[in-house]
Amino acid sequence: EASSSDDFQTLLSWADKHRRLKVRANAETAEDAAKALELGAEGIGLCRTEHMFFEAERIEKMRAMILSETKKERKKYLKDLLEFQRKDMFELFKVMDGKPVTIRLLDPPLHEFLPHTEEDMQALATSIGKPVEKVREITEGMSEVNPMLGFRGCRLSIMYPEITEMQVKAIMSAAADAVEAGYKPLPEIMIPLVVNVREIRMITEIIDKGIQKVLKDRLISVPYKVGTMMETPRATLGADRIAPEVEFMSFGTNDLTQMTYGFSRDDVGKFIPSYIEKKLVEDDPFVSLDQRAVGRLMELAVSESRKAKKGIKYGICGEHGGDPRSIRFCHNLGLDYVSCSPFRVPIARIAAAQAHVEKAQED
Ligand code: PEP
Ligand code: MG
Numbered sequence: 369e370a371s372s373s374d375d376f377q378t379l380l381s382w383a384d385k386h387r388r389l390k391v392r393a394n395a396e397t398a399e400d401a402a403k404a405l406e407l408g409a410e411g412i413g414l415c416r417t418e419h420m421f422f423e424a425e426r427i428e429k430m431r432a433m434i435l436s437e438t439k440k441e442r443k444k445y446l447k448d449l450l451e452f453q454r455k456d457m458f459e460l461f462k463v464m465d466g467k468p469v470t471i472r473l474l475d476p477p478l479h480e481f482l483p484h485t486e487e488d489m490q491a492l493a494t495s496i497g498k499p500v501e502k503v504r505e506i507t508e509g510m511s512e513v514n515p516m517l518g519f520r521g522c523r524l525s526i527m528y529p530e531i532t533e534m535q536v537k538a539i540m541s542a543a544a545d546a547v548e549a550g551y552k553p554l555p556e557i558m559i560p561l562v563v564n565v566r567e568i569r570m571i572t573e574i575i576d577k578g579i580q581k582v583l584k585d586r587l588i589s590v591p592y593k594v595g596t597m598m599e600t601p602r603a604t605l606g607a608d609r610i611a612p613e614v615e616f617m618s619f620g621t622n623d624l625t626q627m628t629y630g631f632s633r634d635d636v637g638k639f640i641p642s643y644i645e646k647k648l649v650e651d652d653p654f655v656s657l658d659q660r661a662v663g664r665l666m667e668l669a670v671s672e673s674r675k676a677k678k679g680i681k682y683g684i685c686g687e688h689g690g691d692p693r694s695i696r697f698c699h700n701l702g703l704d705y706v707s708c709s710p711f712r713v714p715i716a717r718i719a720a721a722q723a724h725v726e727k728a729q730e731d
Pocket of ligand 1: 414475620622685
């Protein structure tokens with residue numbers, strides 16, 4: 369007997385035959401990845417590695433690493449963090465066997481990792497074996513007035529290259545382990561919050577060195593790609609210069625919207641609803657791409673980078689990637705994939721087909 373769920377599956381398989389955009393999911397755990405696959409995801413478009421450290425024991429190590437004053441101290445914690453990442457990555461490659469997994473280098477909003485209360489400060493001091501006064505001093509030195517515009521994303525890789533080296537080693541060791549276990553891992557290393565090509569060059573050098581170190585001892589080859597987030601207006605405006613250095617570009621429209629409009633992504637419920645009501649903005653810019661704003665920057669980045677280099681893969685991994693209106697925009701722009709949270713994957717599959725059919729009718 370046919371059920372509505374059978375009907376939905378039929379609709380989805382119809383949609384899959386009529387879409388050009390690939391649909392990936394944003395996921396960090398093997399469970400979420402499996403869920404995403406079940407819902408039809410064709411890869412992971414964004415694995416936010418900082419989310420892999422939120423669990424109690426890990427966050428302690430992560431904080432200790434961030435609060436370390438010397439490279440030597442940091443390296444001690446990085447060794448443990450490497451093992452966590454390596455295991456988790458292996459699980460992800462296993463689940464996503466044969467499908468791309470885009471792993472983003474650490475992009476922790478630093479304030480989320482710093483102690484917020486006196487109690488927290490005390491506990492952290494005990495766990496890392498430093499006097500609480502010392503921890504307070506370091507924390508105060510690190511706290512920023514505008515952390516979302518501060519020491520995050522690839523800025524961290526520039527200042528602490530050993531973090532990137534650790535992550536690259538973890539990713540590539542896990543990928544090599546997966547190959548040896550008979551799987552087909554397709555890691556794509558992604559650099560966050562890039563502003564210009566010089567950052568990419570500097571970080572790519574660290575990435576390449578890390579990869580060489582892992583692979584020189586292992587008699588296997590592991591395919592991989594290196595690419596960048598496009599999530600600052602400055603990056604989109606310099607896409608032609610960035611293009612030769614990367615194999616893919618993924619639009620991080622959460623940050624890109626925040627920085628384009630100057631609207632806080634963490635306070636969307638505050639004044640934006642009345643702005644929409646008063647028709648001061650056409651739609652919620654954190655959901656819907658706009659031809660004259662973030663969409664325009666994306667368009668510029670795609671066309672300018674295409675002129676500079678052929679064969680770049682383009683994706684989107686901000687919240688917009690799961691919204692039908694924005695998916696239509698992404699299709700028309702000629703992106704290769706959208707990436708959204710696992711539960712939005714079916715909606716994205718349908719929206720991608722709808723966009724394709726509508727565009728074909730228009731043309
Ligand atoms: C983005 O900024 O759109 C993005 C995907 O990165 P995050 O949300 O993790 O900042
Ligand atoms: Mg971002």
